[in-house]
Amino acid sequence: MSVATENLVRNAGGFSPLNTFSLLLVTALSLYYLYWRVSRRRMLELAEKIPGPKGWPILGNALEFIGSPHEIFMRVYQKSEEFGRLAKVWIGPRLLIFLTDPRDVELILSSHVHIDKSPEYRFFKPWLGDGLLISTGQKWRAHRKLIAPTFHLNVLKSFIDLFNKNSRETVKKLEKEMGKEFDCHDYMSEATVEILLETAMGVSKKTQDQSGYDYAMAVMKLCDILHIRQTKIWLYSDYIFNLTKISKYQKSLINTIHSLTRKVIKKKREYFMEGIRGSTAEVPEELKSHKYELSTSTKTTTLEGTSYGQSDGLKDDLDVDDDVGEKKRMAFLDLLIEASQNGVVINDEEIKEQVDTIMFEGHDTTAAGSSFFLCQMAAHPEIQERVVQELNEIYQGSDRPATFADTLEMKYLERCLLETLRLFPPVPIIARQLQQEVQLASDPNLRLPAGATIVVAQFGTHRLAEYYPNPEQYNPDNFLPEKAANRHYYAFIPFSAGPRSCVGRKYAMLKLKILLSTILRNYKITSNLKENDYKLQGDIILKRQDGFRIKLEPRKFAGTVKA
Numbered sequence: 001m002s003v004a005t006e007n008l009v010r011n012a013g014g015f016s017p018l019n020t021f022s023l024l025l026v027t028a029l030s031l032y033y034l035y036w037r038v039s040r041r042r043m044l045e046l047a048e049k050i051p052g053p054k055g056w057p058i059l060g061n062a063l064e065f066i067g068s069p070h071e072i073f074m075r076v077y078q079k080s081e082e083f084g085r086l087a088k089v090w091i092g093p094r095l096l097i098f099l100t101d102p103r104d105v106e107l108i109l110s111s112h113v114h115i116d117k118s119p120e121y122r123f124f125k126p127w128l129g130d131g132l133l134i135s136t137g138q139k140w141r142a143h144r145k146l147i148a149p150t151f152h153l154n155v156l157k158s159f160i161d162l163f164n165k166n167s168r169e170t171v172k173k174l175e176k177e178m179g180k181e182f183d184c185h186d187y188m189s190e191a192t193v194e195i196l197l198e199t200a201m202g203v204s205k206k207t208q209d210q211s212g213y214d215y216a217m218a219v220m221k222l223c224d225i226l227h228i229r230q231t232k233i234w235l236y237s238d239y240i241f242n243l244t245k246i247s248k249y250q251k252s253l254i255n256t257i258h259s260l261t262r263k264v265i266k267k268k269r270e271y272f273m274e275g276i277r278g279s280t281a282e283v284p285e286e287l288k289s290h291k292y293e294l295s296t297s298t299k300t301t302t303l304e305g306t307s308y309g310q311s312d313g314l315k316d317d318l319d320v321d322d323d324v325g326e327k328k329r330m331a332f333l334d335l336l337i338e339a340s341q342n343g344v345v346i347n348d349e350e351i352k353e354q355v356d357t358i359m360f361e362g363h364d365t366t367a368a369g370s371s372f373f374l375c376q377m378a379a380h381p382e383i384q385e386r387v388v389q390e391l392n393e394i395y396q397g398s399d400r401p402a403t404f405a406d407t408l409e410m411k412y413l414e415r416c417l418l419e420t421l422r423l424f425p426p427v428p429i430i431a432r433q434l435q436q437e438v439q440l441a442s443d444p445n446l447r448l449p450a451g452a453t454i455v456v457a458q459f460g461t462h463r464l465a466e467y468y469p470n471p472e473q474y475n476p477d478n479f480l481p482e483k484a485a486n487r488h489y490y491a492f493i494p495f496s497a498g499p500r501s502c503v504g505r506k507y508a509m510l511k512l513k514i515l516l517s518t519i520l521r522n523y524k525i526t527s528n529l530k531e532n533d534y535k536l537q538g539d540i541i542l543k544r545q546d547g548f549r550i551k552l553e554p555r556k557f558a559g560t561v562k563a
C-alpha cells in the first residue's frame with residue numbers, strides 16, 4: 001500500500017477534531033435552517049401566491065440588482081410592468097413586495113399600524129440617527145407632533161421674503177451659464193440648502209464658512225454610498241462594510257455634513273440666549289412682500305383648488321385649521337431649541353438628528369423636483385409659454401417680488417409642477433416593514449405576510465393608465481380640479497400620504513412656486529432633449545444619470561425680475 005493510500009484509509013476510519021467540528025456545524029446549520037423554514041412557513045405560504053419573477057436558490061432575485069443605478073431602476077420598472085400592480089422579489093432570505101394599486105397603497109400608507117420603516121433605512125442611521133424619517137413608535141409620534149406645526153402655513157408665509165431673496169440670488173448666479181448647456185441640478189441643490197438654512201433653521205447663510213454647495217455635494221455622494229449598500233447584499237453586514245474603503249469615505253462625508261449641522265445649532269443657541277427669535281437673515285427693503293400685498297389683494301384669491309402636493313380629499317396633521325386662536329407658531333429650529341430647554345420632549349442629540357433629517361429631506365427632494373421641472377419646461381416650449389403668460393397676467397409688467405397671494409394665482413404653474421412630480425416623483429419608492437398580515441383591497445384572495453418589506457412604488461402608481469390616460473405623456477391638465485376630484489386619492493402620492501406623510505410638502509410647494517416662477521420670469525429655458533432621452537436613476541432620490549442639462553436665454557418680458 002502506498003503512503004498516500006495509507007493516509008486515506010486512516011483519515012476515513014478515524015474522527016479527527018476537525019471532522020467532529022464539521023459534523024456538529026452541519027447539524028447545527030441544518031437544524032437552524034429547519035427552524036427558520038418552519039417559523040416562516042406562513043410567510044412562504046402567502047408569498048407563494050403572489051406573482052413575481054423566478055429567482056435562484058438561496059440568492060432569489062438578488063442578481064437583478066446588479067448594474068448601474070440606471071440599469072437597476074429600469075430593470076425593476078420593466079419587471080413591474082410585466083407583473084402588473086403586485087410583484088414579489090426575494091433578495092436572499094428577504095421578501096420584498098412591490099405595490100402600485102392605489103387601493104392597496106392606501107391600506108399601507110393610511111394606517112397608524114404599518115408605520116415601521118424597512119431595515120434598509122438603518123443605513124441612514126450614522127447620518128440621520130433616529131430623526132423623523134427613520135424613527136418609529138412613541139419617539140416618532142412625539143417628535144412628529146412637535147415638528148409638524150413648525151411647517152404650518154402661517155409659519156411658511158413668514159418665509160416668503162427669504163424665498164424671494166434667495167430665488168433672485170439664484171437667478172444672478174445662473175447668469176454665467178447663459179447660452180451654454182449646463183446641469184441645473186447643482187444650482188438647485190445650492191439654492192435649496194441655502195433657503196433651508198435661512199428659513200427652517202433661521203440662520204443667515206453668510207454665517208457659514210462652508211457653502212451650501214459643498215454640503216449638497218457631500219449629501220449626494222453619501223446617497224450614492226447608501227444606494228450601493230441597499231443593492232449589494234454582501235454589504236448589508238456592518239462588519240463587512242466597515243472593512244471596505246467606502247466605509248472610510250462615508251465617515252468623512254458624514255463629518256462634512258455634521259460639521260454644518262453642529263455650526264447651525266451652535267449659532268441658533270447663541271441667538272436664543274441673546275433673546276433673538278426668527279430668522280437672522282436680512283432681506284432688502286424692496287423685497288419685503290407685505291408692501292405689495294395691498295396691490296394684489298383685489299384679486300379673488302382662494303385656497304380652493306390649491307393642493308399643496310396631495311389630493312384635495314386627503315387631510316393630514318399639516319391641514320389643521322389655519323388660525324388656531326392667533327397662537328404664535330414658531331419656525332423649526334426656534335421651536336426645537338425652546339423645547340429642549342426643559343429637556344423633556346427633545347434632547348440635544350435628538351435636535352441634531354432632526355436638523356440633519358430636515359436638511360436632507362428638505363433639500364435633495366426639492367432640488368430634484370425643481371430640476372425635473374426646468375427640464376420639462378425646456379422639453380415642452382408651448383407649455384412653458386403658457387406658464388409665462390400666466391406670470392405676465394399676475395405681474396402686469398412689474399418686477400416686484402412674489403407675494404403669497406401671487407402664489408395662489410399660479411394655477412397653471414402649479415399644475416405643471418404637480419404633473420412633473422407625477423412623472424418624476426423625487427422619492428420614487430417608500431418601504432415599510434409589515435408587522436401584521438394585510439388582506440389586499442385589489443384582490444381579497446391575497447394577503448401580504450407579516451415580516452415582508454412592502455415597497456410602495458409611487459413611480460409605478462403615477463403611471464397607471466386607469467388613472468392617467470396616456471400616462472407617459474406630460475399633460476398638466478391631468479391636474480385640472482375636475483380631473484383630480486374624480487381620481488383615487490392615493491393615485492397621486494409624491495409626498496407620501498397618511499400619518500407619515502412628508503412634513504415639508506407645503507413648504508416645498510410654496511418655495512418651488514417662488515423659485516421656479518422667478519427663474520421663468522428671467523430666462524427662457526431650452527434643450528434638444530425630450531423625456532425619452534432622460535436616463536433615470538432611483539438611488540434614494542430620483543435623478544437623471546445623464547445630468548439635468550438645459551440652456552438659458554434672457555427673457556425679455558415686462559415682468560422680468562431685477563436680480
Ligand code: HEM
Binds near residue numbers: 133493495499501
Ligand atoms: C418636492 C419635495 C419633496 C418631496 C417629493 C418629498 C417627499 C417625501 C416622501 C415621499 C416622504 C415619505 C418618505 C418615506 O416614508 O420613506 C417624505 C417624508 C419626509 N419629508 Fe419630504 N419631500 C419633499 C420635501 C420636503 C421638505 C422641503 C422637507 C422639510 C423641510 C421634508 C421633510 C420630510 C420629513 C421630515 C419626512 C419624514 C416624515 C415622517 O416620517 O414623519 N420633505 N417626504
